[in-house]
Amino acid sequence: MTKIVILTGAGISAESGLETFRASDGLWAQHRVEDVATPEAFARNPKLVVDFYNARRAQAAEVSPNAAHRALARLEAELDGEVVVITQNVDDLHEQGGSQNVMHMHGSLKGALCAACDHRWPAPMVMAPGDPCPACNAPAARPDIVWFGEMPYDMDALFEHLAEADVFAAIGTSGNVYPAAGFVAEARRAGAQTLEFNLERSAVGNQFAEHRVGPATQTVPAWVDEVLKDNKSA
Structure with missing residues (x-):
């Protein structure tokens, strides 16, 4: 077989x-990878990171295979x-x-991940920093995305x-x-x-x-x- x-x-x-990761325009071109796609970026400025993925999620919802x-x-x-x-x-x-x-x-734009207990659930279209985890209630929700530096x-x-x-x-x-x-x-x-x-x-x-x-x-x-x-x- x-x-x-x-x-x-x-x-x-x-x-x-x-747009591809290295496109000359679009979402990725507006931000440095280090500012939106690393654990350090999320720790430093969670709102910027969450807003970036909210925009990506909205864009993905508008396209078709x-x-x-x-x-x-x-x-x-x-x-x-x-x-x-x-x-x-x-x-x-x-x-x-x-x-x-x-x-x-x-990972997936449609997923949310708890940084405290690793619980996963469907992400809302618009996430916010400090959203509570539905499993442990910790204000630790993040996009379920593998960032640079993660496995x-x-x-x-x-x-x-x-x-x-x-x-x-x-x-x-x-x-x-x-x-x-x-x-x-x-x-x-x-x-x-x-x-x-x-x-x-x-x-x-x-x-x-x-x-x-x-x-x-x-x-x-x-x-x-x-x-x-x-x-x-x-």
């Missing part, structure tokens, strides 16, 4: 209208095998597009999937952020076929056996068609 593990980054959501998201959902539904999507994105466009087996290694979620399970992969594909990732940038090396060690989808080669592009250059809404559906055709004829 074929197992395909797919890593997605900001590039797959860019065509839905969500694109052809690349829908193609990956079709791959999962129709492949005679297993498809695991590991995403660095904090939007839920994969789920909206129909994917079921999605792992959010960097991504479910790392043991992610590496297990990489070790079992027959195919590893990275879509719309920069290759600049670890540990995700090291996933291709893990998959290669396990003997997986590796391919990268991007507008240009990523920082770790030389580690992939195959590259598909172009918009994800074009390259990903074409690849899914190929995979499903080969899968049916095998």
Whole structure:
């Protein structure tokens, strides 16, 4: 049975209208990462951080999944095998597009986390600093986002999937952020076929056996068609 593990980054959501982390305009360009996406930033200025993620949450609520998201959902539904999507994105466009087996290694805009007791619950559209935790009542609510300097979620399970992969594909990732940038090396060690989808080669592009250059809404559906055709004829 074929197992395909797919890593997605900001590039797959860019065509839905969500700017990438390194976009020259938009939300990220208005703030330094150190001011809005680290534990130290939250300790220093929780209102700035919470307001930033409120704005990101509002923006994400206005966009829809694109052809690349829908193609990956079709791959999962129709492949005679297993498809695991590991995403660095904090939007839920994969789920909206129909994917079921999605792992959010960097958390989710739709989640809230208690910094005191680690309880998680659905985030309101607008969070406020000092919101109480519904479990322990501590005024310690924060966005359920993995910030720079924090450990991504479910790392043991992610590496297990990489070790079992027959195919590893990275879509719309920069290759600049670890540990995700090291996933291709893990998959290669396990003997997986590796391919990268991007507008240009990523920082770790030389580690992939195959590259598909172009918009994800074009390259990903074409690849899914190929995979499903080969899968049916095998």
